[in-house]
Amino acid sequence: xxxxxRLSAFILFLAISSxxxxxQTDDLLSLVEKDAKQQKExxxxxxxxxRVINGHSMEFLAPGLMDFRILHRFGLIxxxxxxxxxLDQASMRxxxxxxxTRNLMLGVGRSTYRKEVDGFVKYAxxxxxxxxxxxxxxxLVAGVTLNTLPWANPSIRNYFSSRLAYYYQAIVGRKFNEAxxxxxxxxxxxxxxxxxxxxxxxxxALGIGGRYKVTKRIALTWDYHHLFNGIVAGQxxxxxxxxxxxxxxxxxxQLHVSNAVGxxxxxxxxxxxxxxxxxxxxxxxxxxxxxxxxxxxxxxxAW
Amino acid sequence: xRTLTTLFLSLLLLPSFTDAQDRWFxxxxxxxxxxxxxxxxEEVAGxxxxxxxxxxxxxxxxxxxxxxxxxxxxxxxxxxxxxxxxMESAKFPKAEFRGxxxxxxxxxxxxxxxYKVRVKGNLTIHGVTKEVTTDGQIVVGGGKVxxxxxxxxxLADHAxxxxxxxxxxxxxxxxxxxxxxxxxLRQ
Numbered sequence: 001x002x003x004x005x006r007l008s009a010f011i012l013f014l015a016i017s018s019x020x021x022x023x024q025t026d027d028l029l030s031l032v033e034k035d036a037k038q039q040k041e042x043x044x045x046x047x048x049x050x051r052v053i054n055g056h057s058m059e060f061l062a063p064g065l066m067d068f069r070i071l072h073r074f075g076l077i078x079x080x081x082x083x084x085x086x087l088d089q090a091s092m093r094x095x096x097x098x099x100x101t102r103n104l105m106l107g108v109g110r111s112t113y114r115k116e117v118d119g120f121v122k123y124a125x126x127x128x129x130x131x132x133x134x135x136x137x138x139x140l141v142a143g144v145t146l147n148t149l150p151w152a153n154p155s156i157r158n159y160f161s162s163r164l165a166y167y168y169q170a171i172v173g174r175k176f177n178e179a180x181x182x183x184x185x186x187x188x189x190x191x192x193x194x195x196x197x198x199x200x201x202x203x204x205a206l207g208i209g210g211r212y213k214v215t216k217r218i219a220l221t222w223d224y225h226h227l228f229n230g231i232v233a234g235q236x237x238x239x240x241x242x243x244x245x246x247x248x249x250x251x252x253x254q255l256h257v258s259n260a261v262g263x264x265x266x267x268x269x270x271x272x273x274x275x276x277x278x279x280x281x282x283x284x285x286x287x288x289x290x291x292x293x294x295x296x297x298x299x300x301x302a303w
Numbered sequence: 304x305r306t307l308t309t310l311f312l313s314l315l316l317l318p319s320f321t322d323a324q325d326r327w328f329x330x331x332x333x334x335x336x337x338x339x340x341x342x343x344x345e346e347v348a349g350x351x352x353x354x355x356x357x358x359x360x361x362x363x364x365x366x367x368x369x370x371x372x373x374x375x376x377x378x379x380x381x382x383x384x385x386x387x388x389x390m391e392s393a394k395f396p397k398a399e400f401r402g403x404x405x406x407x408x409x410x411x412x413x414x415x416x417x418y419k420v421r422v423k424g425n426l427t428i429h430g431v432t433k434e435v436t437t438d439g440q441i442v443v444g445g446g447k448v449x450x451x452x453x454x455x456x457x458l459a460d461h462a463x464x465x466x467x468x469x470x471x472x473x474x475x476x477x478x479x480x481x482x483x484x485x486x487x488l489r490q
Contacts, residue, residue, distance in 0.1 A: 026364075027353060027366075028326070028328075028357035028359060028364055028369050029357055029366045029399070029401075030364045031326070031328070031357060031488065032328045032330060032355055032357055032488065033355055033368065041372070042388075044383065045383060045386075045387050062380070062383070063377030063379075064379065065380065067469055081481050090445075099379075178393050178394070216387065216388045216391075217388060217466075247388075248468055249468060249469050249472075250380065250386075292377070292378045292379060292380070294379075295377070296375065296376070296377055296379065
Protein backbone atom coordinates (compact mmCIF):
# COMPACT_ATOMS: atom_id res chain seq x y z
CA UNK A 1 0.00 0.00 0.00
CA UNK A 2 3.04 2.28 0.14
CA UNK A 3 3.62 2.88 -3.52
CA UNK A 4 1.25 5.41 -5.11
CA UNK A 5 0.53 2.96 -7.88
CA ARG A 6 -0.81 0.31 -5.55
CA LEU A 7 -2.77 2.92 -3.66
CA SER A 8 -4.54 4.12 -6.75
CA ALA A 9 -5.21 0.55 -7.78
CA PHE A 10 -6.76 -0.04 -4.38
CA ILE A 11 -8.91 3.08 -4.69
CA LEU A 12 -10.00 2.03 -8.12
CA PHE A 13 -10.90 -1.39 -6.82
CA LEU A 14 -12.98 0.09 -3.99
CA ALA A 15 -14.76 2.44 -6.36
CA ILE A 16 -15.60 -0.33 -8.80
CA SER A 17 -16.65 -2.81 -6.17
CA SER A 18 -18.96 -0.30 -4.51
CA UNK A 19 -20.63 0.60 -7.77
CA UNK A 20 -20.96 -3.07 -8.69
CA UNK A 21 -22.51 -3.84 -5.32
CA UNK A 22 -24.95 -0.99 -5.68
CA UNK A 23 -26.37 -2.61 -8.77
CA GLN A 24 -26.98 -5.99 -7.12
CA THR A 25 -29.91 -4.89 -5.05
CA ASP A 26 -32.29 -7.56 -6.32
CA ASP A 27 -30.61 -10.36 -4.41
CA LEU A 28 -29.48 -9.01 -1.08
CA LEU A 29 -29.66 -12.42 0.60
CA SER A 30 -26.89 -13.81 -1.56
CA LEU A 31 -24.58 -11.18 -0.08
CA VAL A 32 -24.71 -12.79 3.34
CA GLU A 33 -25.82 -16.33 2.57
CA LYS A 34 -22.94 -17.33 0.32
CA ASP A 35 -20.51 -17.54 3.20
CA ALA A 36 -23.00 -19.17 5.56
CA LYS A 37 -21.44 -22.23 7.10
CA GLN A 38 -23.21 -25.47 6.32
CA GLN A 39 -23.96 -27.19 9.57
CA LYS A 40 -23.70 -30.96 9.65
CA GLU A 41 -27.19 -32.28 9.39
CA UNK A 42 -28.18 -35.85 10.18
CA UNK A 43 -30.74 -37.67 8.09
CA UNK A 44 -34.02 -38.03 9.93
CA UNK A 45 -37.17 -40.08 9.48
CA UNK A 46 -35.58 -43.03 7.70
CA UNK A 47 -38.38 -45.08 9.21
CA UNK A 48 -41.59 -43.95 10.85
CA UNK A 49 -40.74 -45.96 13.94
CA UNK A 50 -37.72 -47.31 15.80
CA ARG A 51 -38.71 -50.81 14.57
CA VAL A 52 -39.00 -51.97 10.98
CA ILE A 53 -41.73 -54.44 12.01
CA ASN A 54 -40.19 -56.91 14.43
CA GLY A 55 -36.56 -55.88 14.26
CA HIS A 56 -34.91 -52.63 15.29
CA SER A 57 -34.62 -49.97 12.62
CA MET A 58 -31.87 -47.44 12.02
CA GLU A 59 -34.21 -44.75 13.34
CA PHE A 60 -33.82 -43.32 16.85
CA LEU A 61 -36.25 -41.67 19.20
CA ALA A 62 -35.53 -37.98 19.72
CA PRO A 63 -34.00 -37.15 23.12
CA GLY A 64 -36.63 -36.75 25.83
CA LEU A 65 -39.21 -38.87 24.05
CA MET A 66 -40.87 -41.94 25.49
CA ASP A 67 -42.43 -44.38 23.08
CA PHE A 68 -45.18 -46.52 24.57
CA ARG A 69 -45.48 -49.57 22.36
CA ILE A 70 -48.28 -52.12 22.37
CA LEU A 71 -47.71 -55.10 20.09
CA HIS A 72 -50.19 -57.81 19.19
CA ARG A 73 -49.72 -61.01 17.23
CA PHE A 74 -52.88 -62.92 16.49
CA GLY A 75 -53.52 -66.58 15.71
CA LEU A 76 -53.03 -68.24 12.34
CA ILE A 77 -55.15 -66.77 9.58
CA UNK A 78 -55.60 -70.21 8.01
CA UNK A 79 -57.59 -71.39 11.05
CA UNK A 80 -60.52 -69.88 9.25
CA UNK A 81 -63.76 -68.48 10.47
CA UNK A 82 -64.08 -70.61 13.63
CA UNK A 83 -61.20 -68.63 15.13
CA UNK A 84 -62.12 -65.52 13.16
CA UNK A 85 -58.97 -65.88 11.08
CA UNK A 86 -56.80 -65.94 14.16
CA LEU A 87 -58.16 -62.85 15.85
CA ASP A 88 -59.61 -64.94 18.69
CA GLN A 89 -56.14 -65.44 20.09
CA ALA A 90 -53.60 -62.76 20.79
CA SER A 91 -50.08 -62.70 22.07
CA MET A 92 -48.84 -59.32 23.17
CA ARG A 93 -45.85 -57.28 24.22
CA UNK A 94 -46.01 -54.02 26.06
CA UNK A 95 -42.92 -51.86 26.07
CA UNK A 96 -41.45 -48.49 26.85
CA UNK A 97 -38.61 -47.05 24.81
CA UNK A 98 -36.72 -43.92 25.77
CA UNK A 99 -34.71 -41.53 23.64
CA UNK A 100 -31.65 -40.43 25.60
CA THR A 101 -29.57 -38.57 23.03
CA ARG A 102 -29.66 -38.17 19.27
CA ASN A 103 -27.96 -41.55 18.85
CA LEU A 104 -28.73 -43.45 22.06
CA MET A 105 -31.94 -45.08 23.17
CA LEU A 106 -33.01 -47.88 25.45
CA GLY A 107 -36.15 -49.82 26.12
CA VAL A 108 -37.84 -52.46 28.23
CA GLY A 109 -40.79 -54.69 27.49
CA ARG A 110 -42.70 -57.72 28.52
CA SER A 111 -44.30 -60.33 26.32
CA THR A 112 -47.05 -62.80 27.16
CA TYR A 113 -45.17 -65.34 25.00
CA ARG A 114 -43.03 -67.27 27.55
CA LYS A 115 -43.78 -64.45 30.02
CA GLU A 116 -40.61 -62.88 28.79
CA VAL A 117 -39.11 -59.59 30.00
CA ASP A 118 -36.64 -57.91 27.68
CA GLY A 119 -34.43 -54.88 27.62
CA PHE A 120 -32.07 -53.34 25.10
CA VAL A 121 -29.65 -50.52 24.45
CA LYS A 122 -29.26 -49.08 20.96
CA TYR A 123 -26.42 -46.78 20.02
CA ALA A 124 -25.34 -45.35 16.69
CA UNK A 125 -21.61 -44.54 16.45
CA UNK A 126 -22.14 -43.39 12.85
CA UNK A 127 -25.17 -41.55 11.52
CA UNK A 128 -26.05 -40.84 7.93
CA UNK A 129 -25.82 -37.13 7.22
CA UNK A 130 -27.29 -34.98 4.50
CA UNK A 131 -24.13 -33.74 2.85
CA UNK A 132 -20.54 -34.74 3.10
CA UNK A 133 -20.90 -37.03 6.08
CA UNK A 134 -21.48 -40.74 6.27
CA UNK A 135 -23.72 -42.28 3.60
CA UNK A 136 -25.05 -44.83 6.09
CA UNK A 137 -26.11 -45.13 9.69
CA UNK A 138 -24.45 -47.83 11.76
CA UNK A 139 -26.39 -48.74 14.89
CA LEU A 140 -25.42 -51.31 17.48
CA VAL A 141 -28.03 -53.07 19.58
CA ALA A 142 -27.44 -55.22 22.64
CA GLY A 143 -30.37 -56.84 24.38
CA VAL A 144 -31.23 -59.37 27.02
CA THR A 145 -34.36 -61.46 27.54
CA LEU A 146 -35.55 -63.11 30.73
CA ASN A 147 -37.99 -66.01 30.68
CA THR A 148 -40.18 -65.86 33.81
CA LEU A 149 -42.23 -69.03 33.27
CA PRO A 150 -42.25 -71.52 36.16
CA TRP A 151 -39.51 -74.13 35.78
CA ALA A 152 -40.57 -76.91 33.45
CA ASN A 153 -39.07 -79.46 35.78
CA PRO A 154 -38.83 -78.12 39.35
CA SER A 155 -37.47 -81.39 40.72
CA ILE A 156 -34.05 -80.88 39.14
CA ARG A 157 -31.58 -78.18 40.03
CA ASN A 158 -32.41 -75.14 37.89
CA TYR A 159 -30.14 -72.17 37.32
CA PHE A 160 -31.32 -68.60 36.97
CA SER A 161 -28.94 -68.15 34.06
CA SER A 162 -31.00 -70.68 32.12
CA ARG A 163 -33.75 -68.07 31.89
CA LEU A 164 -31.52 -65.60 30.10
CA ALA A 165 -30.77 -65.05 26.45
CA TYR A 166 -28.83 -62.27 24.75
CA TYR A 167 -28.85 -60.69 21.34
CA TYR A 168 -26.47 -58.41 19.49
CA GLN A 169 -27.09 -56.57 16.25
CA ALA A 170 -25.21 -54.24 13.96
CA ILE A 171 -27.64 -52.33 11.78
CA VAL A 172 -26.27 -50.74 8.63
CA GLY A 173 -28.93 -48.67 6.94
CA ARG A 174 -29.38 -45.92 4.42
CA LYS A 175 -32.25 -43.63 3.57
CA PHE A 176 -31.81 -43.48 -0.21
CA ASN A 177 -34.46 -40.86 -0.76
CA GLU A 178 -37.58 -39.50 0.88
CA ALA A 179 -39.47 -42.72 0.14
CA UNK A 180 -36.99 -45.57 0.19
CA UNK A 181 -34.91 -46.88 3.07
CA UNK A 182 -33.02 -50.17 3.26
CA UNK A 183 -31.01 -51.74 6.05
CA UNK A 184 -29.16 -54.96 6.79
CA UNK A 185 -28.62 -56.20 10.31
CA UNK A 186 -26.23 -59.04 11.12
CA UNK A 187 -27.61 -60.56 14.31
CA UNK A 188 -26.35 -62.97 16.94
CA UNK A 189 -28.76 -64.55 19.42
CA UNK A 190 -27.37 -66.52 22.33
CA UNK A 191 -29.69 -68.76 24.32
CA UNK A 192 -28.17 -69.90 27.60
CA UNK A 193 -30.47 -72.92 27.51
CA UNK A 194 -31.99 -74.55 24.44
CA UNK A 195 -34.74 -77.18 24.63
CA UNK A 196 -33.11 -79.69 22.28
CA UNK A 197 -29.56 -80.97 22.16
CA UNK A 198 -29.68 -80.59 18.38
CA UNK A 199 -30.23 -76.86 18.67
CA UNK A 200 -27.23 -74.54 18.88
CA UNK A 201 -26.95 -71.96 21.65
CA UNK A 202 -25.73 -69.34 19.20
CA UNK A 203 -27.81 -68.49 16.18
CA UNK A 204 -26.47 -66.19 13.50
CA ALA A 205 -28.92 -64.37 11.25
CA LEU A 206 -29.00 -61.51 8.77
CA GLY A 207 -31.90 -59.10 8.99
CA ILE A 208 -33.00 -57.28 5.85
CA GLY A 209 -35.55 -54.56 6.41
CA GLY A 210 -36.89 -51.64 4.47
CA ARG A 211 -39.69 -49.29 3.79
CA TYR A 212 -41.22 -47.54 0.85
CA LYS A 213 -43.34 -44.48 1.49
CA VAL A 214 -46.51 -44.54 -0.56
CA THR A 215 -47.92 -41.27 0.73
CA LYS A 216 -46.74 -38.78 3.33
CA ARG A 217 -48.31 -40.84 6.09
CA ILE A 218 -48.36 -44.41 4.76
CA ALA A 219 -45.38 -46.66 4.08
CA LEU A 220 -44.97 -50.27 3.05
CA THR A 221 -42.46 -52.23 5.11
CA TRP A 222 -40.73 -55.58 5.00
CA ASP A 223 -38.64 -57.32 7.61
CA TYR A 224 -36.85 -60.61 6.96
CA HIS A 225 -34.29 -62.45 9.03
CA HIS A 226 -32.27 -65.13 7.32
CA LEU A 227 -30.90 -67.76 9.70
CA PHE A 228 -27.49 -69.19 8.85
CA ASN A 229 -27.73 -71.91 11.48
CA GLY A 230 -30.12 -73.14 14.13
CA ILE A 231 -32.89 -74.30 11.82
CA VAL A 232 -34.19 -77.68 12.95
CA ALA A 233 -36.23 -79.40 10.25
CA GLY A 234 -39.92 -79.35 11.08
CA GLN A 235 -39.31 -77.00 14.02
CA UNK A 236 -38.48 -73.46 13.02
CA UNK A 237 -37.85 -71.28 9.99
CA UNK A 238 -36.84 -67.82 8.82
CA UNK A 239 -39.16 -65.03 9.99
CA UNK A 240 -40.66 -62.82 7.28
CA UNK A 241 -43.07 -59.98 7.88
CA UNK A 242 -44.77 -57.68 5.39
CA UNK A 243 -46.49 -54.61 6.68
CA UNK A 244 -47.82 -51.13 6.36
CA UNK A 245 -47.00 -48.16 8.60
CA UNK A 246 -49.79 -45.66 9.10
CA UNK A 247 -49.05 -42.43 10.89
CA UNK A 248 -51.92 -40.55 12.48
CA UNK A 249 -50.69 -37.52 14.40
CA UNK A 250 -49.32 -38.88 17.66
CA UNK A 251 -49.64 -42.57 16.77
CA UNK A 252 -47.91 -44.90 14.39
CA UNK A 253 -49.75 -48.09 13.53
CA GLN A 254 -47.64 -50.85 12.08
CA LEU A 255 -50.01 -53.41 10.58
CA HIS A 256 -48.53 -56.56 9.14
CA VAL A 257 -48.76 -60.22 8.35
CA SER A 258 -45.98 -62.49 9.55
CA ASN A 259 -45.06 -66.08 10.23
CA ALA A 260 -43.45 -65.02 13.53
CA VAL A 261 -45.23 -64.81 16.84
CA GLY A 262 -42.34 -63.63 19.01
CA UNK A 263 -41.90 -59.95 19.70
CA UNK A 264 -38.32 -59.84 20.91
CA UNK A 265 -35.22 -60.82 18.96
CA UNK A 266 -34.70 -64.11 20.79
CA UNK A 267 -38.25 -65.18 20.17
CA UNK A 268 -38.73 -64.21 16.55
CA UNK A 269 -35.25 -65.14 15.33
CA UNK A 270 -34.98 -68.54 16.98
CA UNK A 271 -38.59 -69.59 17.54
CA UNK A 272 -40.53 -68.79 14.39
CA UNK A 273 -42.42 -71.96 13.55
CA UNK A 274 -44.98 -70.97 10.93
CA UNK A 275 -44.17 -71.45 7.24
CA UNK A 276 -45.37 -68.95 4.63
CA UNK A 277 -45.51 -71.80 2.12
CA UNK A 278 -48.08 -73.59 4.32
CA UNK A 279 -50.04 -70.41 4.81
CA UNK A 280 -49.07 -70.31 8.49
CA UNK A 281 -49.23 -66.57 8.73
CA UNK A 282 -50.83 -64.29 11.24
CA UNK A 283 -52.03 -60.76 11.43
CA UNK A 284 -50.37 -58.44 13.90
CA UNK A 285 -49.89 -54.82 14.75
CA UNK A 286 -47.52 -52.54 16.63
CA UNK A 287 -49.05 -49.45 18.11
CA UNK A 288 -46.61 -46.71 18.98
CA UNK A 289 -47.56 -43.64 20.98
CA UNK A 290 -44.89 -41.06 21.65
CA UNK A 291 -44.83 -38.79 24.70
CA UNK A 292 -42.57 -35.81 25.28
CA UNK A 293 -40.98 -36.28 28.71
CA UNK A 294 -38.01 -33.94 28.74
CA UNK A 295 -38.22 -30.27 27.89
CA UNK A 296 -36.50 -29.09 24.76
CA UNK A 297 -34.36 -26.19 25.91
CA UNK A 298 -33.73 -24.81 22.47
CA UNK A 299 -37.44 -24.47 21.76
CA UNK A 300 -38.34 -23.04 25.15
CA UNK A 301 -36.49 -19.77 24.75
CA ALA A 302 -38.70 -16.88 25.76
CA TRP A 303 -40.22 -14.87 22.99
CA UNK B 304 -0.63 17.89 -3.71
CA ARG B 305 -1.01 15.87 -0.56
CA THR B 306 -4.30 17.51 0.40
CA LEU B 307 -5.51 17.04 -3.11
CA THR B 308 -4.73 13.33 -2.95
CA THR B 309 -6.51 13.03 0.41
CA LEU B 310 -9.53 14.85 -0.95
CA PHE B 311 -9.56 12.72 -4.04
CA LEU B 312 -9.18 9.59 -1.93
CA SER B 313 -11.96 10.49 0.47
CA LEU B 314 -14.25 11.38 -2.42
CA LEU B 315 -13.65 8.01 -3.99
CA LEU B 316 -14.06 6.12 -0.74
CA LEU B 317 -17.17 8.01 0.30
CA PRO B 318 -19.66 6.12 -1.88
CA SER B 319 -18.37 2.77 -0.73
CA PHE B 320 -18.68 3.73 2.91
CA THR B 321 -22.21 5.08 2.58
CA ASP B 322 -23.01 1.95 0.68
CA ALA B 323 -21.89 -0.13 3.64
CA GLN B 324 -24.17 1.80 5.94
CA ASP B 325 -27.08 1.44 3.55
CA ARG B 326 -27.11 -2.27 3.97
CA TRP B 327 -28.02 -3.93 7.22
CA PHE B 328 -28.19 -7.61 7.97
CA UNK B 329 -28.45 -10.40 10.51
CA UNK B 330 -28.02 -14.14 10.49
CA UNK B 331 -29.67 -14.59 13.85
CA UNK B 332 -33.09 -13.11 13.24
CA UNK B 333 -36.10 -14.60 14.92
CA UNK B 334 -39.38 -15.81 13.51
CA UNK B 335 -42.16 -17.48 15.46
CA UNK B 336 -44.95 -19.33 13.79
CA UNK B 337 -48.11 -20.28 15.65
CA UNK B 338 -50.93 -22.39 14.24
CA UNK B 339 -52.61 -23.31 17.52
CA UNK B 340 -56.36 -23.59 17.27
CA UNK B 341 -58.32 -21.44 19.66
CA UNK B 342 -59.12 -23.42 22.79
CA UNK B 343 -56.85 -26.31 21.85
CA UNK B 344 -54.62 -27.48 24.69
CA GLU B 345 -51.92 -28.46 22.24
CA GLU B 346 -49.64 -25.61 21.25
CA VAL B 347 -48.62 -25.83 17.63
CA ALA B 348 -45.79 -23.33 17.48
CA GLY B 349 -42.21 -23.21 16.35
CA UNK B 350 -39.41 -20.74 16.96
CA UNK B 351 -36.59 -19.91 14.60
CA UNK B 352 -33.51 -18.06 15.72
CA UNK B 353 -31.19 -18.22 12.71
CA UNK B 354 -33.19 -16.25 10.19
CA UNK B 355 -31.16 -14.35 7.59
CA UNK B 356 -32.42 -10.83 6.89
CA UNK B 357 -31.00 -8.02 4.76
CA UNK B 358 -32.32 -4.48 4.48
CA UNK B 359 -31.18 -1.81 2.07
CA UNK B 360 -32.13 1.47 3.69
CA UNK B 361 -31.52 3.42 0.49
CA UNK B 362 -33.89 1.44 -1.72
CA UNK B 363 -36.07 -0.04 1.01
CA UNK B 364 -35.41 -3.55 -0.27
CA UNK B 365 -36.07 -6.07 2.49
CA UNK B 366 -35.39 -9.79 2.26
CA UNK B 367 -35.72 -12.70 4.67
CA UNK B 368 -34.65 -16.30 4.40
CA UNK B 369 -35.19 -19.15 6.87
CA UNK B 370 -34.30 -22.83 6.68
CA UNK B 371 -37.53 -24.67 7.39
CA UNK B 372 -35.67 -27.31 9.39
CA UNK B 373 -34.53 -24.57 11.76
CA UNK B 374 -37.97 -24.16 13.36
CA UNK B 375 -37.84 -25.64 16.83
CA UNK B 376 -40.90 -27.04 18.55
CA UNK B 377 -41.49 -27.98 22.16
CA UNK B 378 -42.50 -31.47 21.02
CA UNK B 379 -39.95 -33.35 18.94
CA UNK B 380 -42.68 -35.33 17.20
CA UNK B 381 -44.46 -32.13 16.15
CA UNK B 382 -41.22 -30.85 14.68
CA UNK B 383 -40.83 -34.09 12.74
CA UNK B 384 -44.38 -33.89 11.39
CA UNK B 385 -43.94 -30.20 10.55
CA UNK B 386 -40.96 -31.08 8.36
CA UNK B 387 -42.14 -34.43 7.01
CA UNK B 388 -45.85 -33.98 6.44
CA UNK B 389 -46.65 -30.30 6.18
CA MET B 390 -43.69 -28.25 5.00
CA GLU B 391 -41.89 -31.11 3.21
CA SER B 392 -38.61 -29.46 4.12
CA ALA B 393 -36.51 -31.99 2.20
CA LYS B 394 -38.24 -30.83 -0.99
CA PHE B 395 -38.63 -27.17 -0.04
CA PRO B 396 -35.77 -26.39 2.34
CA LYS B 397 -36.21 -22.61 2.50
CA ALA B 398 -38.91 -20.11 3.27
CA GLU B 399 -38.24 -16.67 1.81
CA PHE B 400 -39.58 -13.18 1.59
CA ARG B 401 -38.34 -10.70 -0.99
CA GLY B 402 -39.92 -7.31 -0.95
CA UNK B 403 -39.65 -3.63 -0.17
CA UNK B 404 -40.55 -1.21 2.56
CA UNK B 405 -43.22 0.74 0.67
CA UNK B 406 -42.94 3.96 2.67
CA UNK B 407 -39.18 3.75 3.11
CA UNK B 408 -38.84 7.48 2.56
CA UNK B 409 -40.72 8.20 5.77
CA UNK B 410 -38.14 6.35 7.86
CA UNK B 411 -35.28 8.46 9.13
CA UNK B 412 -32.54 5.89 9.59
CA UNK B 413 -30.30 8.54 11.07
CA UNK B 414 -32.62 9.23 13.98
CA UNK B 415 -33.54 6.84 16.78
CA UNK B 416 -37.18 5.92 16.90
CA UNK B 417 -39.88 3.45 15.91
CA TYR B 418 -41.37 3.92 12.46
CA LYS B 419 -44.56 2.25 11.26
CA VAL B 420 -44.18 0.97 7.73
CA ARG B 421 -45.93 -1.10 5.13
CA VAL B 422 -44.03 -3.94 3.55
CA LYS B 423 -44.90 -5.49 0.23
CA GLY B 424 -43.34 -8.42 -1.54
CA ASN B 425 -43.29 -12.09 -2.43
CA LEU B 426 -43.53 -14.70 0.29
CA THR B 427 -42.36 -18.18 -0.66
CA ILE B 428 -43.35 -21.03 1.65
CA HIS B 429 -43.63 -24.72 0.72
CA GLY B 430 -42.52 -23.86 -2.79
CA VAL B 431 -45.51 -21.57 -3.40
CA THR B 432 -44.93 -17.85 -3.90
CA LYS B 433 -47.63 -15.42 -2.91
CA GLU B 434 -47.64 -11.64 -3.03
CA VAL B 435 -48.30 -10.17 0.40
CA THR B 436 -48.61 -6.76 1.99
CA THR B 437 -48.34 -6.30 5.72
CA ASP B 438 -47.77 -3.73 8.45
CA GLY B 439 -44.45 -3.67 10.19
CA GLN B 440 -42.16 -1.59 12.26
CA ILE B 441 -38.65 -0.32 11.71
CA VAL B 442 -36.94 0.49 14.99
CA VAL B 443 -33.76 2.55 14.80
CA GLY B 444 -31.67 2.73 17.94
CA GLY B 445 -28.30 1.96 19.50
CA GLY B 446 -26.57 1.81 16.16
CA LYS B 447 -28.88 -0.96 15.01
CA VAL B 448 -31.99 -1.27 12.90
CA UNK B 449 -34.72 -3.71 13.84
CA UNK B 450 -37.39 -5.05 11.50
CA UNK B 451 -40.53 -6.27 13.25
CA UNK B 452 -43.88 -7.49 12.09
CA UNK B 453 -46.77 -9.78 12.88
CA UNK B 454 -48.94 -11.09 10.10
CA UNK B 455 -51.16 -14.01 9.16
CA UNK B 456 -50.39 -16.68 6.61
CA UNK B 457 -53.31 -18.84 5.44
CA LEU B 458 -51.83 -22.33 5.07
CA ALA B 459 -53.99 -22.98 2.01
CA ASP B 460 -52.25 -20.10 0.21
CA HIS B 461 -49.10 -22.18 0.20
CA ALA B 462 -50.65 -25.55 -0.59
CA UNK B 463 -50.11 -26.88 2.92
CA UNK B 464 -52.71 -29.57 3.41
CA UNK B 465 -54.35 -30.25 6.73
CA UNK B 466 -55.73 -33.77 7.08
CA UNK B 467 -59.27 -33.94 8.42
CA UNK B 468 -58.03 -36.02 11.34
CA UNK B 469 -56.13 -33.10 12.86
CA UNK B 470 -58.37 -30.30 11.60
CA UNK B 471 -59.47 -29.42 15.14
CA UNK B 472 -55.89 -29.18 16.41
CA UNK B 473 -54.47 -27.04 13.67
CA UNK B 474 -55.43 -23.50 12.72
CA UNK B 475 -55.95 -22.86 9.03
CA UNK B 476 -54.17 -19.52 9.39
CA UNK B 477 -50.75 -19.33 11.01
CA UNK B 478 -49.70 -16.26 12.95
CA UNK B 479 -46.15 -15.31 12.07
CA UNK B 480 -44.08 -12.95 14.21
CA UNK B 481 -40.84 -11.53 12.87
CA UNK B 482 -38.17 -9.86 14.96
CA UNK B 483 -34.79 -9.23 13.34
CA UNK B 484 -32.17 -6.89 14.74
CA UNK B 485 -29.83 -5.83 11.97
CA UNK B 486 -26.25 -4.70 12.02
CA UNK B 487 -24.31 -2.80 9.36
CA LEU B 488 -23.25 -5.01 6.48
CA ARG B 489 -19.57 -4.53 5.65
CA GLN B 490 -18.24 -5.91 2.43
